[in-house]
Amino acid sequence: MSRPLAASSSVVTPNKSDCRQIAPKKVVLVDDDQFFTRNLERLLRRQGFTVVTVKSAIGLSATMEREQPDLLLLDVTMPSLNGDRAADALRKAGLAKCPIILLSALPKEQLAATAARCQATGFISKVRRAEDILKEIALVLERWEA
Numbered sequence: 001m002s003r004p005l006a007a008s009s010s011v012v013t014p015n016k017s018d019c020r021q022i023a024p025k026k027v028v029l030v031d032d033d034q035f036f037t038r039n040l041e042r043l044l045r046r047q048g049f050t051v052v053t054v055k056s057a058i059g060l061s062a063t064m065e066r067e068q069p070d071l072l073l074l075d076v077t078m079p080s081l082n083g084d085r086a087a088d089a090l091r092k093a094g095l096a097k098c099p100i101i102l103l104s105a106l107p108k109e110q111l112a113a114t115a116a117r118c119q120a121t122g123f124i125s126k127v128r129r130a131e132d133i134l135k136e137i138a139l140v141l142e143r144w145e146a
Helices: 034-046 060-067 083-092 108-117 130-145
Strands: 026-030 050-054 071-075 100-104 122-125
Touching: 026 034, 026 060, 034 050, 034 130, 050 060, 060 083, 071 083, 071 130, 083 100, 083 108, 100 108, 100 130, 108 122, 122 130
Parallel strands: 026 050, 026 071, 071 100, 100 122
Antiparallel strands: none
């Protein structure tokens, strides 16, 4: 059994039978937690994703225009500009042309309410197992492309 991604010292590669197949996509990952970012980036790259990491939501509009990602993974609690406010601003400006998944260690109910408030496509707890994170990403991308 794998440990939560945020608490693990290494990334666990899930069995292919445990996860849906995810077509390679470009992901912008915005998080100020370097440890979590490094582990999630490694996990996503192993699954074939191209990953662009950003430490702050400040300037995210330019990153979104430049990178044209297929998915935005956005931490909620960051200095300067919280991810939910950044997501809301991107949606209002018409710059969010991809699904947005909020990331946080907040309690599930609070994270769900925050995601709904800023019209995020989904949310993932940072304390979930690597397999669960990949499954949620696959589900969000499937719903988005349907």
